[in-house]
Amino acid sequence: MNGWLAEGGCREAVVENQRIGIAYFCRWYRLRAGAPRNPGRIMNGSASSFAVGGVFPSDNGTFAVSLTVSTADPTRAVLKDPDVFERVARTFPAVAAWLALEHEALSDVLAMGGLDNRWTSLVDGTGPVVAGLVGVGDSVMHTNPTFGQGVALGLRAGQWIAHHAEDAARDPVSFTEEYHRWTVRELRPWFDTQASSDLASADQLGSSAARAPEPPTGAARERAARAACALEDPVVMRARAQVRHLVLTEEQAYGTEEVRAHVARWLERHPDFVPGFDGPEREEWESAAGLSATKAEARPA
Numbered sequence: 307m308n309g310w311l312a313e314g315g316c317r318e319a320v321v322e323n324q325r326i327g328i329a330y331f332c333r334w335y336r337l338r339a340g341a342p343r344n345p346g347r348i349m350n351g352s353a354s355s356f357a358v359g360g361v362f363p364s365d366n367g368t369f370a371v372s373l374t375v376s377t378a379d380p381t382r383a384v385l386k387d388p389d390v391f392e393r394v395a396r397t398f399p400a401v402a403a404w405l406a407l408e409h410e411a412l413s414d415v416l417a418m419g420g421l422d423n424r425w426t427s428l429v430d431g432t433g434p435v436v437a438g439l440v441g442v443g444d445s446v447m448h449t450n451p452t453f454g455q456g457v458a459l460g461l462r463a464g465q466w467i468a469h470h471a472e473d474a475a476r477d478p479v480s481f482t483e484e485y486h487r488w489t490v491r492e493l494r495p496w497f498d499t500q501a502s503s504d505l506a507s508a509d510q511l512g513s514s515a516a517r518a519p520e521p522p523t524g525a526a527r528e529r530a531a532r533a534a535c536a537l538e539d540p541v542v543m544r545a546r547a548q549v550r551h552l553v554l555t556e557e558q559a560y561g562t563e564e565v566r567a568h569v570a571r572w573l574e575r576h577p578d579f580v581p582g583f584d585g586p587e588r589e590e591w592e593s594a595a596g597l598s599a600t601k602a603e604a605r606p607a
Contacts, residue, residue, distance in 0.1 A: 307426065307445065317435040320427040324501050326450050327377045327508035329419040331385045333392075334412040337367035341408035352398035354585030356511055359398030368412065369404060371395050376512035377419055381595045391415045393594040397586035423501045424448040425494070429486040438478030440467060440485045447493055449500040458552055459493055466492075495555045521580040528569055530581045532560065535572040542568050 308318045337343060344363065351360040358374040373395060375382050384390045388411065396402045426446055428435050443460035466488055474481040522530050536543040545559040559565065573579060586594070 311436060314436070317430060319435055320430050322425040324423040324504070326421040326423065326504045327512055328374060328421060328450070328504065329377045329379075329382055329417065330372055330374055331382075331391060332370050332372045332416045332418070333388065333395075333414070334368060334370050335405075335409045336412050337369070338408040338410060339367075341367075343367065345403035345407060348403050349400050352400040352585045354398075354583050354587070354591065356588060357585060357591065358511075359395055359401045359585060361401055361404045371401050371404065374511070376508060378512050381592060384595050386415045386417055388415055390595055393596075394591060397590055397594050399584055421450050422448070423450060423497065423504060425497055427486060427489075429483060434479055434482040434486075437482055438474050440482060442467065446489055447497050449497060450504050452503070453496075453500055453550075455496055455500070455552055459496060463489065463493065495557075496552065499556055527579070528566075528573070531569055531573055531576075531579055534576075534579065534582075535569050539568050539572060541565060542572070 308321075311318060350363070351358065353359070356375065356379065358372075360372045360374070362370040362372065364370065373385060373391065375385070385394065392405065396405055424447075426441060426448075428439060428441065442463045443456065446463065447456075447459060449456065466485065470481065470484070473484070521527070532542060532546060536546040542565060545554075545562075545565045548554040548559045549556050553559075560569075
């Protein structure tokens with residue numbers, strides 16, 4: 307974009323870029339005809355302190371299995387091997403339940419890395435860098451797709467533009483400035499939520515490759531308790547759903563006195579709560595990968 311703006315004699319767009327130290331490995335499968343369509347009522351994800359294993363059921367008997375690790379994990383290169391990928395994936399209970407069904411592989415192991423969260427603004431400290439031009443979707447806000455919010459927020463932006471398009475012809479500078487203010491107010495909170503979540507995830511996955519993380523305390527423990535509390539408490543579950551479905555931001559949903567009181571009472575009833583991990587220990591992970599961490603470090607990424 308900045309190249310196009312420069313060719314037109316404009317100042318550069320303001321770009322904020324956060325590199326994400328997380329890598330994803332995914333493989334697609336199809337359940338065989340006549341086989342059970344699912345393994346019953348189980349969670350679709352399992353986690354260790356250093357990795358996450360997930361299942362994404364789709365239509366026509368297809369499903370995807372994913373492994374998430376730090377880009378600094380010394381075993382990440384061997385996960386592209388289909389046999390290694392499947393052995394490691396089976397160490398996660400949720401994934402193992404799906405792979406225990408009759409299935410066939412539909413793809414090789416697909417790797418996704420080099421991710422970033424990027425916010426682009428066409429307004430700088432002195433005003434619009436170009437009048438009458440606004441961005442939609444990824445040209446404004448590009449994020450790691452874990453929250454699945456890109457399409458929804460892109461449509462919200464398109465809706466605003468459709469309702470205000472006539473203003474662009476009358477006063478393109480004001481139109482661009484007003485759109486900028488709207489994106490900062492309505493879209494930026496979701497960008498910041500994704501960015502902070504990714505920083506926390508990358509820190510945990512990266513620092514936990516060889517050792518277990520320290521249990522969270524204070525506000526961090528309260529945040530970690532929300533998901534577990536939501537499974538038992540309808541008030542907290544409603545707040546969690548409002549965040550996940552982009553109705554309210556985390557601050558709006560979880561920041562009310564009612565929700566905070568429910569989480570606090572849940573923690574009082576569970577004084578020994580620490581975030582649980584049902585995935586493999588590091589030694590089991592490396593054994594399934596077929597090599598030690600020391601050997602893995604010597605292999606190319």
